[in-house]
Amino acid sequence: MSSISSISSSTREFESPSRTKQALYHLRRNPLVLLGLISVILWTIIAFIAPDIAPFEPLKQDLVNRLQAPNAQFAMGSDELGRDIFSRVLWGSRITIPAGLAVIIIGSTIGVIIGAIAGYAGGIVDELLMRLTELFMAFPFIILAMAVTAALGPDIQNAVIALSVVWWPRYARVLRGLVLEVKSQEYVEAAHSAGASGFYVLFRTILPNCIAPALILATLDIGTAIISFAALSFIGLGPEPSSPEWGRMVSIGIDFFDQWWMWLFPGFAIASLVMAFNFIGDGLRDILDPRLRGE
Amino acid sequence: MNFFQYFIRRALLVAPLLLGITVMAFLIANLIPADPTIANLPPNALNDEDTIAAFRKKWGLDKPLHEQYLTYLGNLLQGDLGTSIKTRKPVGEDISRRLPATIELATLGIIFGIALGVGLGLVSAIWKDSLADYAARIIAFIGISFPVFLLALIFLTVFYAQMRIAAGPGRLDIIMRPPPTVTGMFTIDALLAGDLKTFKNAFDHLVLPASTLALYISAIISRITRSSLLEVLNQDYMRTARAKGLRERYVIGFHGLRNSLIPVVTVIGLSYGNLLVGSILIESIFAYPGIGFYMFRASTSQDFPAIMGVSLLFAFIYVGVNFVVDILYFFLDPRIRVA
Numbered sequence: 001m002s003s004i005s006s007i008s009s010s011t012r013e014f015e016s017p018s019r020t021k022q023a024l025y026h027l028r029r030n031p032l033v034l035l036g037l038i039s040v041i042l043w044t045i046i047a048f049i050a051p052d053i054a055p056f057e058p059l060k061q062d063l064v065n066r067l068q069a070p071n072a073q074f075a076m077g078s079d080e081l082g083r084d085i086f087s088r089v090l091w092g093s094r095i096t097i098p099a100g101l102a103v104i105i106i107g108s109t110i111g112v113i114i115g116a117i118a119g120y121a122g123g124i125v126d127e128l129l130m131r132l133t134e135l136f137m138a139f140p141f142i143i144l145a146m147a148v149t150a151a152l153g154p155d156i157q158n159a160v161i162a163l164s165v166v167w168w169p170r171y172a173r174v175l176r177g178l179v180l181e182v183k184s185q186e187y188v189e190a191a192h193s194a195g196a197s198g199f200y201v202l203f204r205t206i207l208p209n210c211i212a213p214a215l216i217l218a219t220l221d222i223g224t225a226i227i228s229f230a231a232l233s234f235i236g237l238g239p240e241p242s243s244p245e246w247g248r249m250v251s252i253g254i255d256f257f258d259q260w261w262m263w264l265f266p267g268f269a270i271a272s273l274v275m276a277f278n279f280i281g282d283g284l285r286d287i288l289d290p291r292l293r294g295e
Numbered sequence: 296m297n298f299f300q301y302f303i304r305r306a307l308l309v310a311p312l313l314l315g316i317t318v319m320a321f322l323i324a325n326l327i328p329a330d331p332t333i334a335n336l337p338p339n340a341l342n343d344e345d346t347i348a349a350f351r352k353k354w355g356l357d358k359p360l361h362e363q364y365l366t367y368l369g370n371l372l373q374g375d376l377g378t379s380i381k382t383r384k385p386v387g388e389d390i391s392r393r394l395p396a397t398i399e400l401a402t403l404g405i406i407f408g409i410a411l412g413v414g415l416g417l418v419s420a421i422w423k424d425s426l427a428d429y430a431a432r433i434i435a436f437i438g439i440s441f442p443v444f445l446l447a448l449i450f451l452t453v454f455y456a457q458m459r460i461a462a463g464p465g466r467l468d469i470i471m472r473p474p475p476t477v478t479g480m481f482t483i484d485a486l487l488a489g490d491l492k493t494f495k496n497a498f499d500h501l502v503l504p505a506s507t508l509a510l511y512i513s514a515i516i517s518r519i520t521r522s523s524l525l526e527v528l529n530q531d532y533m534r535t536a537r538a539k540g541l542r543e544r545y546v547i548g549f550h551g552l553r554n555s556l557i558p559v560v561t562v563i564g565l566s567y568g569n570l571l572v573g574s575i576l577i578e579s580i581f582a583y584p585g586i587g588f589y590m591f592r593a594s595t596s597q598d599f600p601a602i603m604g605v606s607l608l609f610a611f612i613y614v615g616v617n618f619v620v621d622i623l624y625f626f627l628d629p630r631i632r633v634a
Contacts, residue, residue: 131315134312135312135315135316135319136319138312138315138316138610138613138614139316139319139606139609139610139613140567140568140569140571140572140609140610140613141568142568142572143568143571143572143605143606143609143610143613144319144606144610146590146594146602146606147320147323147602147603147606148323148327150594150597150599150602150603151323151324151327151328151334151599152327152328153328154594154597223439223440227440227442230442231442231443231444231572231576234442234444234576235575235576235579235590235591235594235595236591236594236595236596236597237594247442247444250442250444250445250448251444253448254448254579254580257448257451257452257456258456260452263445263448264445264448264449267441267442267444267445267448267449268445270442270445271440271441271442271445274439274440274441274442275436275440275441278436278439278440
């Protein structure tokens with residue numbers, strides 16, 4: 001069976017439709033990816049224009065109108081200080097999206113560099129770096145991030161730093177494996193024999209051939225990064241209490257359990273964004289991993 | 296390789312890991328805060344020269360770093376994790392008092408979670424692309440994409456506040472008295488005391504948080520079960536098993552599930568990390584007085600010694616669970632015995 005499918009896939013490659021066509025084909029087969037893309041784009045736009053479209057200032061208190069259920073004036077109700085939940089949810093995207101992206105970018109960069117050096121250098125350097133990676137992976141990563149944030153002092157920046165610090169090990173592992181694979185290719189040998197320095201070979205010849213899998217891993221990971229950031233700030237290790245950060249808003253909402261709008265809407269905001277990224281990541285994996293396509 | 300050799304070999308890998316964890320915890324606690332004294336003592340104690348001097352002496356803060364670490368390790372081995380700023384009690388004591396509650400919740404959570412996860416994964420893989428498959432995958436998707444604290448709040452609102460079919464927050468109804476302490480786990484203690492009423496009440500209070508925990512961890516388990524089983528179902532030996540006339544039940548149950556179990560067991564070990572994190576978020580919403588709730592309180596009040604104590608404990612539990620998973624491979628994967 002496997003030989004038949006490999007023949008059919010090679011004939012398809014022979015026709016080689018354009019990349020755009022291929023992308024459109026997969027998008028049509030994975031409507032959820034499209035849905036995810038649209039949601040992410042929408043949230044990104046909201047993050048940019050929140051100050052212009054939010055009906056209220058996110059920090060403006062209005063004690064007369066506190067704890068209002070959703071109504072014409074407050075689309076998502078108001079909180080214990082009379083702040084407009086809808087405006088705060090819109091503004092929240094300006095904290096959560098950059099925070100999630102920052103964690104992924106910093107974390108994956110550290111991981112790529114460490115993994116690449118380990119794989120390329122080999123020997124004792126490899127051994128040491130991999131033991132360090134294992135040590136980081138021995139902690140459940142959010143727990144480690146909690147300890148680091150608590151030590152640094154809770155605020156947004158430190159939460160991002162702490163998450164980045166615990167984020168890299170998986171990337172380091174994947175990259176090390178890839179570099180080991182690419183290292184033995186003939187073109188790497190060619191680069192060496194042409195007199196290129198080790199540094200040049202690693203960063204200009206080997207790494208560009210390993211970057212795609214790291215990018216995919218990063219896409220799959222954004223949702224997790226966002227949800228982890230929200231969890232940190234939910235337990236008070238993120239922005240200060242008045243901040244319109246979604247996790248923090250849910251956390252304050254616990255004390256106002258019956259005023260469901262206080263926690264439900266920010267909670268849904270997290271869920272919708274994470275779900276969108278997961279749709280994209282999942283679709284990407286299905287497209288790239290033919291085994292799961294079930295053909 | 297016999298079991299004993301395998302066990303020793305794995306144990307030798309775990310020991311340095313545990314030591315490494317203590318080094319990391321020590322470095323986080325002592326190097327990152329600008330002044331460990333300020334981070335670890337309650338604000339009002341900072342005016343008291345004697346308290347500060349005593350603290351610095353106990354943890355060897357005036358000595359070089361490696362000696363500080365040895366002091367730290369020595370204190371740790373005696374179960375001394377420092378003193379909580381908030382409760383004013385030793386962190387070790389706080390933790391051991393709350394641990395049984397969390398073990399009770401986590402055990403039920405992991406049982407529910409594995410049952411739900413493996414069940415959904417099985418259904419998904421066997422009836423691939425059916426309505427059941429889509430339903431199972433949507434449930435998994437929600438488990439992955441919804442923050443667990445949101446799930447907990449929704450469950451509490453729907454099943455407790457609205458429908459009134461589940462017990463509310465806490466470990467027991469307020470009017471109930473805890474059973475006499477033996478293990479600290481209310482369900483077991485109640486059974487030991489022969490008190491079925493308390494047992495039922497304690498169990499009822501566990502069901503909702505444990506189900507939330509289960510939904511959260513089952514998401515990953517069901518996905519791995521599905522993809523792992525799908526891969527196995529396409530193997531030649533499955534066709535052989537069918538061809539020799541085995542009933543479908545045996546084909547899937549014996550040949551399929553068993554061979555797809557190894558990645559599933561791995562992911563169950565790894566999802567224990569999620570279980571621990573989940574316990575923090577869920578206990579804080581169900582006002583369930585275990586380690587997770589303690590950690591939540593500690594974080595919101597910046598009780599640094601308590602946070603470090605719980606982090607260390609959770610890392611040890613995580614390593615321990617994954618060690619057990621490693622040991623399980625020996626029984627699941629015959630290849631290890633040959634190698």
